[in-house]
Amino acid sequence: MPDDPEVVYVDNNATTRVAPEVLDAMLPFLTRFYGNPSSIHTFGGHVRRHVEHAREQLAALVGAAPNEIIFTSCGTESDNAAILSALESDVRRRKVVTTRVEHPAVLSLGKVLQQRGYHVDYAPVNHKGQLCLDALCRMVDDETAVVSVMWANNETGNLYPVLEIAEIARQHGALFHTDAVQAVGKLPIDLRKSAIDFLSLSGHKLHAPKGIGALYVRKGIKFNQFLIGGHQEYGLRAGTENVPGIVGLGKAAELAAEHMAEEQTRVRALRDRLEQGILSTCPDARVNGNPASRLPNTTNISFEFVEGESILLLLDRWNIAASSGSACTSGSLEPSHVLRAMGVPQTAIHGSVRFSLSRFNTAEEIEFIIEKMPPIIRRLRELSPYGRHGRPSRESTAPEK
Numbered sequence: 001m002p003d004d005p006e007v008v009y010v011d012n013n014a015t016t017r018v019a020p021e022v023l024d025a026m027l028p029f030l031t032r033f034y035g036n037p038s039s040i041h042t043f044g045g046h047v048r049r050h051v052e053h054a055r056e057q058l059a060a061l062v063g064a065a066p067n068e069i070i071f072t073s074c075g076t077e078s079d080n081a082a083i084l085s086a087l088e089s090d091v092r093r094r095k096v097v098t099t100r101v102e103h104p105a106v107l108s109l110g111k112v113l114q115q116r117g118y119h120v121d122y123a124p125v126n127h128k129g130q131l132c133l134d135a136l137c138r139m140v141d142d143e144t145a146v147v148s149v150m151w152a153n154n155e156t157g158n159l160y161p162v163l164e165i166a167e168i169a170r171q172h173g174a175l176f177h178t179d180a181v182q183a184v185g186k187l188p189i190d191l192r193k194s195a196i197d198f199l200s201l202s203g204h205k206l207h208a209p210k211g212i213g214a215l216y217v218r219k220g221i222k223f224n225q226f227l228i229g230g231h232q233e234y235g236l237r238a239g240t241e242n243v244p245g246i247v248g249l250g251k252a253a254e255l256a257a258e259h260m261a262e263e264q265t266r267v268r269a270l271r272d273r274l275e276q277g278i279l280s281t282c283p284d285a286r287v288n289g290n291p292a293s294r295l296p297n298t299t300n301i302s303f304e305f306v307e308g309e310s311i312l313l314l315l316d317r318w319n320i321a322a323s324s325g326s327a328c329t330s331g332s333l334e335p336s337h338v339l340r341a342m343g344v345p346q347t348a349i350h351g352s353v354r355f356s357l358s359r360f361n362t363a364e365e366i367e368f369i370i371e372k373m374p375p376i377i378r379r380l381r382e383l384s385p386y387g388r389h390g391r392p393s394r395e396s397t398a399p400e401k
């Protein structure tokens with residue numbers, strides 16, 4: 001067992017641990033410095049300065065100006081606010097173009113918009129999850145208010161050509177939004193050189209706490225308020241600021257920028273070792289997604305003839321925390337909409353497990369998982385009707401080690 005008796009946590013696309021430096025930065029704002037940043041007094045002004053410092057730290061991570069950052073409560077709020085704002089900006093344009101593999105924060109909003117009479121087009125992906133760019137281009141026209149395409153997929157880690165798509169949207173006078181919740185902190189992002197109008201991010205995916213997010217709104221783009229009330233956030237997002245969360249997100253952004261180059265290489269090597277270790281010891285397993293272009297921390301592997309949930313339960317006995325889909329869908333037994341859009345066979349969808357790493361994972365933890373996986377898969381296949389009566393899996397006849 002690894003030294004840390006608590007948990008071998010490889011579910012970082014669901015949420016991440018708060019970095020110790022982030023917690024240290026936040027604590028004074030939960031204890032001593034509880035002033036309201038909107039207050040006139042010096043006590044509130046001190047807090048205000050820290051909120052503005054966090055805005056600078058976050059802006060620096062994504063190559064934006066501080067006044068292009070609005071703090072929100074989460075990635076979902078940022079996604080909703082951006083798309084709804086775009087629709088309100090030009091009421092003659094009643095069309096949204098997005099993809100079939102977005103997070104529910106965009107897909108479910110799309111459904112609601114359809115019920116409200118908007119036209120929503122969903123661009124398809126191929127078997128590797130790559131976007132069919134031609135199909136998307138054909139969908140974007142002069143009726144389109146907003147194109148929304150995620151930067152990185154939460155289930156497969158696949159990356160999408162958002163810089164290119166932003167240019168296409170602009171050529172048609174449409175706004176472009178990207179859900180970069182899984183990309184920020186994991187990949188270098190420089191919005192200065194892009195045609196991206198809105199970008200969503202979320203603190204709890206980059207070692208800041210839950211309940212804090214942000215929306216980048218490009219200078220010159222009209223933002224229509226989503227939360228209406230007081231004058232916080234330049235009068236664009238009402239509600240007293242979550243100061244500890246904001247300070248934590250600022251610190252997490254600074255740390256991500258500091259460690260990015262080094263951690264990308266280290267985490268990628270751990271992910272590759274995990275993937276190779278599993279594929280070489282577990283037969284009838286395959287990687288879902290596009291290995292040539294994906295996040296360095298994510299691998300999504302399908303194991304034929306077993307249920308992903310059963311694998312998770314057996315991993316859980318060893319205190320290994322992984323996921324069988326996105327956190328939002330793993331509460332239900334609905335097959336993953338992302339893998340379905342990719343045309344992954346049903347049997348492989350049901351046997352899929354996502355491992356998502358962070359800079360806190362160690363080589364020892366990865367070896368521990370590689371050691372535990374083959375007996376788990378073997379045992380489940382022996383119990384499975386496919387393993388016993390259908391197509392016998394190769395290892396179901398092998399003696400237990």
Ligand code: PLP
Nearest residue numbers: 074075076103105154181182202
């Ligand atoms: N978008 C993506 C790609 C995500 O992975 C998530 C969370 O899993 C969200 C949006 C929602 O973010 P939040 O949990 O901060 O609302």
